[in-house]
Amino acid sequence: MRLTEHPILNFQERRGKKVTIYFEGQPIEAYEGETIVMALHAAGIRVLAHTFQKDRPRGLFCAIGKCASCLMTVNGIPNVRTCITLVEDGMQITKQKAKPKLPTTAKPPKWKDPEKIDADIVIIGGGPAGLMAAIYASDAGAKVALLDENPMLGGQLVKQTHKFFGKREQFAGVRGVKIADILEEEVKKRENIKVFLETSAIALLQEDDTKLVVGVRKNKELVEFRGKAVIVATGAMERMIPFENNDLPGIYGAGAIQTLMNTYGVKPGDRVLIIGAGNVGLILAYQLIQAGVEVKAIVEALPKIGGYFVHAAKVRRLGVPILTRHTILRAEGKEKVERAIVAQIDENWKPIPGTEKVFEVDVIALAVGLRPSIELLHQVGCQIKYAPELGGHVVIRDKRLETTIKGIFVAGDSAGIEEATTAMLEGKIAGIAAALSAGIASPEWLKEIEKAQKELDEFRSGPFGRKVLKGLEKVVVE
Ligand SMILES: Cc1cc2nc3c(=O)[nH]c(=O)nc-3n(C[C@H](O)[C@H](O)[C@H](O)COP(=O)(O)OP(=O)(O)OC[C@H]3O[C@@H](n4cnc5c(N)ncnc54)[C@H](O)[C@@H]3O)c2cc1C
Ligand code: FES
Numbered sequence: 001m002r003l004t005e006h007p008i009l010n011f012q013e014r015r016g017k018k019v020t021i022y023f024e025g026q027p028i029e030a031y032e033g034e035t036i037v038m039a040l041h042a043a044g045i046r047v048l049a050h051t052f053q054k055d056r057p058r059g060l061f062c063a064i065g066k067c068a069s070c071l072m073t074v075n076g077i078p079n080v081r082t083c084i085t086l087v088e089d090g091m092q093i094t095k096q097k098a099k100p101k102l103p104t105t106a107k108p109p110k111w112k113d114p115e116k117i118d119a120d121i122v123i124i125g126g127g128p129a130g131l132m133a134a135i136y137a138s139d140a141g142a143k144v145a146l147l148d149e150n151p152m153l154g155g156q157l158v159k160q161t162h163k164f165f166g167k168r169e170q171f172a173g174v175r176g177v178k179i180a181d182i183l184e185e186e187v188k189k190r191e192n193i194k195v196f197l198e199t200s201a202i203a204l205l206q207e208d209d210t211k212l213v214v215g216v217r218k219n220k221e222l223v224e225f226r227g228k229a230v231i232v233a234t235g236a237m238e239r240m241i242p243f244e245n246n247d248l249p250g251i252y253g254a255g256a257i258q259t260l261m262n263t264y265g266v267k268p269g270d271r272v273l274i275i276g277a278g279n280v281g282l283i284l285a286y287q288l289i290q291a292g293v294e295v296k297a298i299v300e301a302l303p304k305i306g307g308y309f310v311h312a313a314k315v316r317r318l319g320v321p322i323l324t325r326h327t328i329l330r331a332e333g334k335e336k337v338e339r340a341i342v343a344q345i346d347e348n349w350k351p352i353p354g355t356e357k358v359f360e361v362d363v364i365a366l367a368v369g370l371r372p373s374i375e376l377l378h379q380v381g382c383q384i385k386y387a388p389e390l391g392g393h394v395v396i397r398d399k400r401l402e403t404t405i406k407g408i409f410v411a412g413d414s415a416g417i418e419e420a421t422t423a424m425l426e427g428k429i430a431g432i433a434a435a436l437s438a439g440i441a442s443p444e445w446l447k448e449i450e451k452a453q454k455e456l457d458e459f460r461s462g463p464f465g466r467k468v469l470k471g472l473e474k475v476v477v478e
Helices: 036-042 128-139 154-160 178-189 255-263 279-290 310-316 375-380 420-437 443-459 466-476
Strands: 018-024 024-030 071-075 075-082 091-092 110-118 121-124 144-145 193-198 201-206 212-217 219-226 230-232 235-237 251-252 271-275 294-300 323-324 326-332 339-344 355-361 363-366 368-370 384-387 394-395 407-411
Touching: 018 036, 024 036, 036 255, 071 255, 071 375, 091 355, 121 212, 121 219, 121 420, 128 154, 128 178, 128 193, 128 230, 128 420, 144 323, 154 178, 154 255, 154 326, 201 375, 212 230, 212 271, 230 420, 235 255, 251 255, 251 420, 255 363, 271 279, 271 326, 279 294, 279 310, 310 323, 368 394, 368 407, 375 407, 384 466, 394 466
Parallel strands: 018 091, 110 219, 121 144, 121 230, 144 193, 230 407, 251 363, 271 294, 271 363, 294 323
Antiparallel strands: 018 024, 071 075, 071 091, 201 212, 212 219, 235 368, 326 339, 339 355, 384 394
């Protein structure tokens, strides 16, 4: 179902021209500018595929192109990530049931003679980290190519309707969606930044001192980006937890639910159970209520709520129970979620028999943390270390965010899970540092790096920063 009214967002204004797409031959109403999966969800279609071996139903999970849960056949081409592919009038979409075959009649993709883009700095990822990196690298004099596989810039910010904390210069009091608009405007103002949307970086390579990023645009054509330096700002991937039937359609990462309702104005369901009472789970509960969805409860395995008190108090005032020391045992449903079974756990994290509770829900939201997206850094050979405080495996880097490979930088959630504010500050540092490393920025710019480093230290000095600082001790080298 599509949302028509929302206290903050105006979807009527945002929706493009009405078009028709075909799902299994049936016409579906869609709007230009939205992704295939969003149009299918708006029409009540949640089962997107069945697994080849066990014939289990599959549905949307991450909504940002990172999990392969939404692969469908589009216009005869199999394995299309429908969560980041925009609708086009007349598109034919089918579910994949058996191992898909490549069409014999389709024109093969243009693999030979790819378009070649030369820049001083290539930035992968247009979230808050990548956008700030582009702005500062450009101001320091560099020619920048910025690519993102999603159809819009902003990364996770485009779905955050709440106002940010922090200082005024760090956008405190401004909603995440607005911050994304402001940064995008700044990027557009700069002629030396070229943006490539719907372009996935699939390889990061070194050719002598030149870095090569291989991109695929709109699932169709190869683009080669060459630069003196590369900044990887690919963000993070939502975590999954083990429980029975955790693959049923209707079990979404928290970010996917935000994408559905806050970016595309599609109601994720009617009754939701949230797993995880950190800030993401608490904010999500509030945003679901704003969109007119009932939140049955928030379940948290730890003995206390992990998020800010102010968020928890707001959610409780709205009548949502927060069950600490509880976990989800299983999801039930035939083709999609119909209910969830939850139980209390003891100090050894074992479910206590007899404490089971049944929640009649059609959506289970997993807000159980993120892990950094480091695949490209791993592939090119950057040294990696496990730092659970930063969300898992991250790359070793110096204070200017240069990795163990000269000229390859990292920033934001892909460097370790934190927040948009720290992602922006890291983006600024990496952008300037990359321009310095490429021999473009003047030494004057070092002052700006020091300023951003000071702001980062201040931001991390609070109670929530302690864990991050412990993680950074393990991976930041001189
Ligand atoms: C519910 C929720 C609430 C939050 N609230 C706050 C808050 O109040 N304050 C705060 O400071 N932070 C908040 N955050 C955290 C914040 O959103 C993230 O820390 C921040 O967005 C990280 O920025 P980033 O640029 O590193 O990554 P992202 O914003 O994730 O951007 C990464 C970008 O890289 C692109 N990308 C990834 N891989 C590729 C590839 N191979 N090729 C091309 N492009 C690629 C993606 O499409 C994406 O656009 C919240 C997060 C959530 C989920
Ligand atoms: S890749 Fe589309 S839902 Fe994860």
